[in-house]
Amino acid sequence: MERDYKKWASGLIKGKVLFDAPMRQFTSMQVGGPADSLFFPRDVNELKKVVRYARRKKIPLLILGRGTNLVVRDRGVRGWVISLAQGMKKIQMDGEVVDAEAGLSLQRLIQFSVQKGLTGLEPFFGIPGTVGGGLAMNAGAWGSELKDVLLSVTLMKEDGEILEKSRSKLRFSYRGLAIPSSWIILKGRFKLKTGKREEILERVRSYSEMRKKRQPLDYPSAGSVFKNPEEGPAGKWIEEAGLKGFRIGRAMVSERHANFIINLGKAKAEEVIRLMEFVEKKVYEGKGISLEREVKVVGES
Ligand SMILES: Cc1cc2nc3c(=O)[nH]c(=O)nc-3n(C[C@H](O)[C@H](O)[C@H](O)COP(=O)(O)OP(=O)(O)OC[C@H]3O[C@@H](n4cnc5c(N)ncnc54)[C@H](O)[C@@H]3O)c2cc1C
Numbered sequence: 371m372e373r374d375y376k377k378w379a380s381g382l383i384k385g386k387v388l389f390d391a392p393m394r395q396f397t398s399m400q401v402g403g404p405a406d407s408l409f410f411p412r413d414v415n416e417l418k419k420v421v422r423y424a425r426r427k428k429i430p431l432l433i434l435g436r437g438t439n440l441v442v443r444d445r446g447v448r449g450w451v452i453s454l455a456q457g458m459k460k461i462q463m464d465g466e467v468v469d470a471e472a473g474l475s476l477q478r479l480i481q482f483s484v485q486k487g488l489t490g491l492e493p494f495f496g497i498p499g500t501v502g503g504g505l506a507m508n509a510g511a512w513g514s515e516l517k518d519v520l521l522s523v524t525l526m527k528e529d530g531e532i533l534e535k536s537r538s539k540l541r542f543s544y545r546g547l548a549i550p551s552s553w554i555i556l557k558g559r560f561k562l563k564t565g566k567r568e569e570i571l572e573r574v575r576s577y578s579e580m581r582k583k584r585q586p587l588d589y590p591s592a593g594s595v596f597k598n599p600e601e602g603p604a605g606k607w608i609e610e611a612g613l614k615g616f617r618i619g620r621a622m623v624s625e626r627h628a629n630f631i632i633n634l635g636k637a638k639a640e641e642v643i644r645l646m647e648f649v650e651k652k653v654y655e656g657k658g659i660s661l662e663r664e665v666k667v668v669g670e671s
Contacts, residue, residue, distance in 0.1 A: 379407055382423065383416040385457050393442040393669070396434060396453070398498060400590040401639040402442025402669060405432075405451040412457035414556060418530040421554065424450055425528050432668060433554055435503025436475065439592055441646075443669035444639045455500055458556070463488075467521065468560045472502025476509070479560075484574060489565030490519040492573040496581040498593075502555040507664075508542045512577065517542040521559040528552040545597055545664050586624040589632035595646060596629055596661040605629035607659055611652040618645040643667060 380387045391408035394400045411417040424431050430449030434440070454473030461482055462469045468488065470479045476499055480491045493514040497504065504516050505523055522536045527550075541548040549555075581587070596604040608614070608628035616623045617634075619641035624630040631645055650661050 379409075382419060383409060383411050385410040385412040385416055390446075391451070393437070393446060393451075396451075397437030397440050397442055397592070398590055399437075399441050399592040399639075399642065399665075400633050401444070401637055401642055403444050403446030403639075405442075405447040406449060408434075408451045408453060410453050410456040414458070414526070414532070416457070417452065417454070417526065417554070417556075420450065420452060421526065421528060422530045425552075431552070433502070433506075435472075435500035435506070436498060438497075438499045439503065439507055439665055441592055441639055441642055441665055441667045443643070443667065443671045445670040447669045452554075454502055454554075454556075466562050466564060468562060469557055470501045470560065471557050472500060472505070472555045474501045475499070476501060476504050480574065483562055484567065484570050487565060487567045487570065488562035489570050489573075490560070490562040492570060493577055495574045495577045496585075501558050505555050505558050506547055506549075507545050508547055510545070512580075515542070515544075516558075517547075519560050519562060521561045523547075523555055523559070524557040525549065526554045526556055532556065584627055586626040586630050586632050589624070589634065591624070591630045591632045592665045594629045595631050595649070595663065595665050597664045599659050599661060601657070601659050603629070604653075604661055607653045607657055607661070608649055611649070611656045613649055613652060616645070616648075618648065621645045623649065639669075640671075 388408040390404040392404050393402040409420050432451045434451050434453045458471040458473035460471045476497050480495050483491050493512040497509050509516050520537045522534050524534045526532050598604050605628040613623045614628050615625050620634045620637035621641040622632055622634055624632050653659050653661055
C-alpha cells in the first residue's frame with residue numbers, strides 16, 4: 371500500500387516528489403520533522419494537478435517558499451507540502467514592468483532588476499525568501515514594503531482557477547496579505563523605474579552592509595520573530611526585558627538583534643517555540659506589551 375502510494379504520487383507530476391521530507395532541510399531555521407509528501411511541480415499545469423487532486427481527496431496543503439519565515443514543529447507536517455522554488459521561477463520584463471513567478475528568489479529578482487537598470491527593489495536586498503513568500507508576507511525593510519512596487523498578483527484558487535488581482539483589489543497589511551488560505555500566489559507583476567545602474571548597485575550595497583551589521587546572519591534563523599508593536603521595535607522590548615542571549619536548549623535570543631531567535635545547532639522546534647512563548651510572557655509581564663508573531667509555526671506538535 372505504502373509503495374503503491376509513493377509510486378502513484380511520484381507519477382502525478384514530472385517534477386520531483388519527496389516522501390518523509392525532513393523540513394529542517396527546507397527551512398532557514400533548520401528545525402522540524404518530516405512532511406508526508408513534498409511536491410516540486412515544474413509548471414502551473416503540474417501545480418494545478420496536485421492542487422485539484424488534494425482538494426478531491428481532502429488532503430491538507432501547505433505552500434512552501436524558501437521556508438525563511440517558518441518554524442516547523444518536531445512531528446512534521448501531515449498532508450502535502452508544495453514548493454514552487456524549483457519549477458516556477460521565470461522572470462520577464464516589458465519596459466519598466468517585471469513579471470516574476472512565485473518560486474523565484476527575491477534575490478534573483480533584485481539581481482535581474484539591477485542588471486536591467488531598474489530601480490525600486492533595492493531595500494529588499496537580503497530578504498532571503500521567494501517572490502511568493504514575499505508577497506504572502508508583504509515582506510519589507512527600511513520603511514518599504516513589497517506592495518509598494520506591485521501592480522498585480524496572479525493567484526490560483528483551490529479548484530485550479532487562475533485569476534489576476536490588481537494591487538487596489540488586494541488587502542495588504544504589515545507583514546500580511548489577506549487571501550483565502552487555500553489560494554496560491556503564482557506570480558507578481560512589479561512596476562519599477564529606469565535608473566542608473568551604478569547608483570542602483572550602490573544602494574543595494576549599502577542596504578546589504580546595514581543588514582550585515584544588524585542581523586545575526588551567521589546562524590540559522592527565521593528572521594524577525596515578532597512584528598513591531600505600535601509601542602516601538604519588538605527587539606527593544608525584548609532587550610529591555612533582559613533576554614538578549616537567553617537560551618532554551620539550543621535556541622537562543624540573538625545577542626546582536628533581540629528580535630531574532632537563532633539555532634545554535636541541532637535545536638528542536640520545541641525549544642524555539644518555548645523560547646518564543648517565554649519572550650512573549652516576559653515582555654508582557656514587564657511592559658504590558660503583547661507581541662504578535664511574524665514567523666509562522668506550522669505542523670504537528
Ligand atoms: C536572515 C533573515 C532575514 C530576514 N529579513 C527580513 C526582512 O528584512 N523583512 C521581511 O519582511 N522578512 C524578513 N525575513 C523573513 C522572510 O525572509 C520573509 O518573510 C520572506 O518573505 C518569506 O519568504 P519565503 O519564500 O521563505 O516564505 P516561507 O517562509 O516559505 O512562507 C511564508 C508564508 O508564506 C506562504 N507562502 C509562501 N509562498 C506562497 C505562495 N506562492 N502562495 C501562497 N502562500 C505562500 C507560506 O505558506 C507561509 O505561510 C528574514 C528572514 C531571515 C531568515
